[in-house]
Amino acid sequence: MASFDVIIIGGGPGGYVCAIRCAQLGLKVGVVEGRDTLGGTCLNVGCIPSKALLHATHSLHEAEHNFAKMGLKGKSPSVDWDQMKAYKQETIDGNTKGIEFLFKKNKVTWLKGWGTIPAAGQVKVGDEVHEAKSIVIATGSEPASLAGVEVDEKTIVTSTGALVLNKIPKSMVVIGAGVIGLEMGSVYARLGTEVTVVEYLDAITPGMDAEVAKAFQKILTKQGIKFILGAAVQGATAKGGKAKVTYKLRKDDSEVTLDTDCVLVATGRKPYVDGLGLEALGVEMEKRGQVKTHHFATNIKGVYALGDAIVGPMLAHKAEDEGMALAEILAGKSGHVNYDVIPGVIYTTPEVASVGQTEEQLKEAGRAYKVGKFSFMGNARAKAIFQADGFVKILADKDTDRILGAHIIGPMAGDLIHEVCVAMEFGASAQDLALTCHAHPTYSEAVREAALACGDGAIHA
Numbered sequence: 001m002a003s004f005d006v007i008i009i010g011g012g013p014g015g016y017v018c019a020i021r022c023a024q025l026g027l028k029v030g031v032v033e034g035r036d037t038l039g040g041t042c043l044n045v046g047c048i049p050s051k052a053l054l055h056a057t058h059s060l061h062e063a064e065h066n067f068a069k070m071g072l073k074g075k076s077p078s079v080d081w082d083q084m085k086a087y088k089q090e091t092i093d094g095n096t097k098g099i100e101f102l103f104k105k106n107k108v109t110w111l112k113g114w115g116t117i118p119a120a121g122q123v124k125v126g127d128e129v130h131e132a133k134s135i136v137i138a139t140g141s142e143p144a145s146l147a148g149v150e151v152d153e154k155t156i157v158t159s160t161g162a163l164v165l166n167k168i169p170k171s172m173v174v175i176g177a178g179v180i181g182l183e184m185g186s187v188y189a190r191l192g193t194e195v196t197v198v199e200y201l202d203a204i205t206p207g208m209d210a211e212v213a214k215a216f217q218k219i220l221t222k223q224g225i226k227f228i229l230g231a232a233v234q235g236a237t238a239k240g241g242k243a244k245v246t247y248k249l250r251k252d253d254s255e256v257t258l259d260t261d262c263v264l265v266a267t268g269r270k271p272y273v274d275g276l277g278l279e280a281l282g283v284e285m286e287k288r289g290q291v292k293t294h295h296f297a298t299n300i301k302g303v304y305a306l307g308d309a310i311v312g313p314m315l316a317h318k319a320e321d322e323g324m325a326l327a328e329i330l331a332g333k334s335g336h337v338n339y340d341v342i343p344g345v346i347y348t349t350p351e352v353a354s355v356g357q358t359e360e361q362l363k364e365a366g367r368a369y370k371v372g373k374f375s376f377m378g379n380a381r382a383k384a385i386f387q388a389d390g391f392v393k394i395l396a397d398k399d400t401d402r403i404l405g406a407h408i409i410g411p412m413a414g415d416l417i418h419e420v421c422v423a424m425e426f427g428a429s430a431q432d433l434a435l436t437c438h439a440h441p442t443y444s445e446a447v448r449e450a451a452l453a454c455g456d457g458a459i460h461a
């Protein structure tokens with residue numbers, strides 16, 4: 001038995017960041033992780049492997065479609081799927097080992113195994129019971145199930161199975177036009193799979209600024225992805241390595257069945273708190289299965305929770321920020337997360353990024369706002385890389401000019417968004433961005449031009 005200031009259950013982005021910050025602040029920390037490697041969903045079966053496959057297949061797309069235009073002629077590369085998966089695994093390994101190194105460097109103890117909380121102040125791992133002044137539930141999430149759809153992770157897969165398919169399927173039906181569906185759908189579409197996305201709502205990427213979502217769907221359609229919207233999937237069955245997916249069109253209740261080689265179920269994720277013993281401990285839960293918290297504290301003294309296991313966007317950087325904030329609180333300081341400035345990024349080509357309010361949200365709130373928009377058509381760098389299709393849209397308060405939101409579809413959108421995030425953290429106006437010198441020629445100039453468009457007008461529009 002060992003005694004700790006803090007024991008964190010879960011070694012994902014929320015848990016490992018919390019652990020490192022706790023250690024930096026002088027606390028004795030243990031992290032319980034049952035997987036063979038640290039890093040959680042994000043590093044092992046989420047953010048990192050999906051981005052490796054997106055990078056590899058984007059490179060293939062460039063070779064097949066754009067190299068010749070730039071005078072790079074010759075045979076385009078053929079796909080060695082096993083090697084692509086090996087590259088993805090190497091990327092994972094490099095990152096998970098990196099976290100192990102950081103644990104050693106910061107003297108964080110990895111308690112290997114699956115943890116339970118038999119009582120406040122105690123965490124059991126295997127046969128050993130450890131003591132801790134504070135316990136943090138950072139156990140993350142798992143794919144949500146869908147009635148009538150039986151996942152076998154071979155023919156009918158979640159994102160986890162989609163990362164390790166035995167072979168590239170000829171056809172794939174993706175259930176859900178959310179982030180996972182569109183990222184993994186893009187990967188396979190670029191590999192030559194005929195991808196059909198079936199979405200319950202009438203638009204893709206629910207919650208995204210509607211103008212961006214519309215432009216995004218148009219671009220993905222041009223890339224060969226088919227969309228069936230307003231369609232509720234009723235079930236999916238697999239037999240002999242093939243599958244059937246049945247959906248009902250919401251407008252007339254007509255039922256359609258699709259035949260396909262593979263089905264990706266991407267209809268959301270749910271908190272994973274199985275086997276922790278929360279019910280016996282009396283931990284209050286939200287209706288949708290998250291651990292109920294107030295400033296990360298549960299109703300049980302000394303027990304905290306964060307990341308995908310609690311309410312809020314299921315994003316690695318949201319979990320990380322919460323990990324840092326909670327560590328500060330546990331060390332007697334003040335920790336804070338600004339939930340109004342959490343960016344969201346979809347790593348397709350083009351990338352899509354957003355922060356703050358959408359136009360629809362501002363309308364609903366009755367807020368007077370103005371829109372500054374700039375198309376990448378007016379951006380020299382975007383044109384040079386054949387990615388001039390998108391735009392930057394900045395929403396600012398009509399009277400004060402304070403930035404309320406930004407939505408970008410275009411090259412490096414996931415990186416560009418951060419200058420707006422910093423501006424918003426500082427309560428900046430669109431004019432503050434517009435008056436800041438931006439290097440030429442960069443994609444960032446499009447952000448400045450959109451800010452200029454909130455005032456007297458963009459230059460290159």
Ligand SMILES: Cc1cc2nc3c(=O)[nH]c(=O)nc-3n(C[C@H](O)[C@H](O)[C@H](O)COP(=O)(O)OP(=O)(O)OC[C@H]3O[C@@H](n4cnc5c(N)ncnc54)[C@H](O)[C@@H]3O)c2cc1C
Pocket residue numbers: 009010011012013014015016032033034035039040041042043045046047048050113114115116138139140141159160180272274275276306307308309314315316317318319347
């Ligand atoms: C395919 C995919 C792609 C994604 N891409 C992105 C992206 O690009 N950007 C982004 O921001 N987010 C992305 N996400 C979401 C991101 O992975 C999660 O938001 C993030 O991992 C949540 O971090 P967490 O620390 O809360 O939980 P997790 O990362 O889920 O980690 C929880 C850990 O706890 C462990 N655990 C659970 N119960 C126990 C127990 N009882 N004992 C011991 N260990 C336990 C689990 O094994 C797991 O390792 C993606 C997700 C998926 C599935």
Ligand SMILES: NC(=O)c1ccc[n+]([C@@H]2O[C@H](COP(=O)([O-])OP(=O)(O)OC[C@H]3O[C@@H](n4cnc5c(N)ncnc54)[C@H](O)[C@@H]3O)[C@@H](O)[C@H]2O)c1
Pocket residue numbers: 146175176177178179180181183198199200201204205206231232233234265266267268269313314315344345346347
């Ligand atoms: N780049 C990133 O940041 C990234 C990447 C991947 C995953 N994630 C996170 O992982 C989580 C899960 O992603 P996801 O894509 O599975 O969920 P999601 O919530 O983003 O999208 C699910 C989609 O499925 C649709 N749907 C639900 N039931 C349906 C049905 N019966 N028939 C047809 N459509 C149906 C929903 O309307 C929705 O559009 C998200 O919270 C996301 O934030 C983030």
